[in-house]
Amino acid sequence: MSPPSLKTRERLSEVRYEIRGELARRARELEAGGRILIKLNIGNPGAFGFRAPEHLQRAIADGIADTDPYTHQQGLPAAREAIAAFHQTRGTPGAAPDRVFIGNGVSELIDLSLRALLNPGDEVLLPSPDYPLWSAATILNDGRPVYYRCKVANDFLPDPDEIEALVSSRTRAIVLINPNNPTGASYPRALLERIVAIAAKHDLLLMCDEIYDGILYDDATFEPVAPLAGDVPCLSFGGLSKVHRACGWRVGWAVLSGDPARSDAFHHAMDLLGALRLCANVPGQFAIDAALRGVDTITPLCRPGGRLHEARRAVVESVAASRHLKLVAPDAALYAFPGVTGDAAEGFDDHDFALELLETEDVLIVPGSSFNVPYRNHFRVTLLPQPDALREVFSRIDRVLARHADR
Numbered sequence: 025m026s027p028p029s030l031k032t033r034e035r036l037s038e039v040r041y042e043i044r045g046e047l048a049r050r051a052r053e054l055e056a057g058g059r060i061l062i063k064l065n066i067g068n069p070g071a072f073g074f075r076a077p078e079h080l081q082r083a084i085a086d087g088i089a090d091t092d093p094y095t096h097q098q099g100l101p102a103a104r105e106a107i108a109a110f111h112q113t114r115g116t117p118g119a120a121p122d123r124v125f126i127g128n129g130v131s132e133l134i135d136l137s138l139r140a141l142l143n144p145g146d147e148v149l150l151p152s153p154d155y156p157l158w159s160a161a162t163i164l165n166d167g168r169p170v171y172y173r174c175k176v177a178n179d180f181l182p183d184p185d186e187i188e189a190l191v192s193s194r195t196r197a198i199v200l201i202n203p204n205n206p207t208g209a210s211y212p213r214a215l216l217e218r219i220v221a222i223a224a225k226h227d228l229l230l231m232c233d234e235i236y237d238g239i240l241y242d243d244a245t246f247e248p249v250a251p252l253a254g255d256v257p258c259l260s261f262g263g264l265s266k267v268h269r270a271c272g273w274r275v276g277w278a279v280l281s282g283d284p285a286r287s288d289a290f291h292h293a294m295d296l297l298g299a300l301r302l303c304a305n306v307p308g309q310f311a312i313d314a315a316l317r318g319v320d321t322i323t324p325l326c327r328p329g330g331r332l333h334e335a336r337r338a339v340v341e342s343v344a345a346s347r348h349l350k351l352v353a354p355d356a357a358l359y360a361f362p363g364v365t366g367d368a369a370e371g372f373d374d375h376d377f378a379l380e381l382l383e384t385e386d387v388l389i390v391p392g393s394s395f396n397v398p399y400r401n402h403f404r405v406t407l408l409p410q411p412d413a414l415r416e417v418f419s420r421i422d423r424v425l426a427r428h429a430d431r
């Protein structure tokens with residue numbers, strides 16, 4: 025008889041991260057067998073030929089000789105100064121190096137900050153759809169995700185009245201993902217002001233995942249929450265992965281703002297948890313100053329003629345030409361979240377569709393329900409491939425959907 029297998033943490037059964045899940049595993053098998061796939065599952069610019077700007081690469085090369093020691097748990101002082109200065113320019117109240125936490129990507133800081141905040145049974149208001157790490161980290165830190173809906177009919181914007189109705193005595197934080205992954209929505213200022221007022225009224229921490237803050241199309245704008253939040257405790261997340269195309273360097277930060285007296289204990293908790301993991305990857309931190317004080321390299325990619333702008337155009341036009349798809353055009357970020365409509369939507373299952381698309385058309389997408397929505401007729405693609413590759417992807421998607429519509 026074989027020995028019993030190791031037990032694992034029970035709450036893991038509630039956690040999903042399908043962006044790198046079963047479909048991605050199947051894709052690797054197909055590739056090992058010689059198939060050439062177009063993989064649209066991960067927002068990983070480096071995998072699509074984007075490079076981190078050269079002045080960032082040089083900053084790391086210049087600093088590498090000084091990267092041997094551990095740093096302060098909150099990060100290199102010079103890097104924290106650059107982040108604080110960037111936030112001061114934005115108008116974040118009380119942005120100071122001492123209130124900046126640098127981590128191994130925003131991912132680590134999402135986990136760390138929820139661990140610092142939550143006690144068993146505490147609730148976190150999360151958007152649906154969400155970026156699923158937020159749900160996972162809430163659950164694994166003994167919290168309970170409570171979802172506010174960002175409905176298709178409302179252009180994927182949240183409804184502040186719904187958010188307020190969901191607040192309970194256990195609610196500890198409101199998470200905002202703005203600009204949004206997976207929908208590409210960028211929230212208007214008046215909406216954010218209403219959400220800030222709810223946080224103020226109910227004494228909640230605002231957790232603002234703003235990692236896509238510079239990736240904006242056409243006349244879309246980005247409104248950071250912290251400057252609107254005044255004394256309300258607010259944690260604003262940013263990093264090098266997307267705007268600076270350096271996912272692999274694993275550099276992210278979180279800036280704590282608002283009345284320090286209200287967030288002192290939280291600050292200490294973050295500092296302690298940071299100290300327990302010693303420090304974040306040091307070489308990548310040398311690029312932060314160069315990224316935040318150097319030339320803007322993302323805006324040209326998002327303007328007409330720029331690679332991301334043209335990719336977005338390819339997706340929007342492909343969907344418009346399809347009988348089977350609808351789309352709230354993304355204002356921002358690196359994704360589109362189309363829905364299946366008409367005859368093809370009858371009995372449609374996003375997982376079955378994603379698998380069929382992979383097996384028969386060599387295209388890997390992420391089913392919409394992976395982003396914690398209750399419906400199953402959406403999917404996410406990244407805007408990172410070349411525009412022509414995206415047009416090709418949508419012609420293959422349409423071929424599969426035409427088969428569905430005929431069934």
Ligand code: PLP
Binds near residue numbers: 205
């Ligand atoms: N937050 C959002 C909304 C994301 O989309 C991602 C990555 O895709 C992250 C956080 C994690 O980013 P990082 O590479 O900084 O860990």
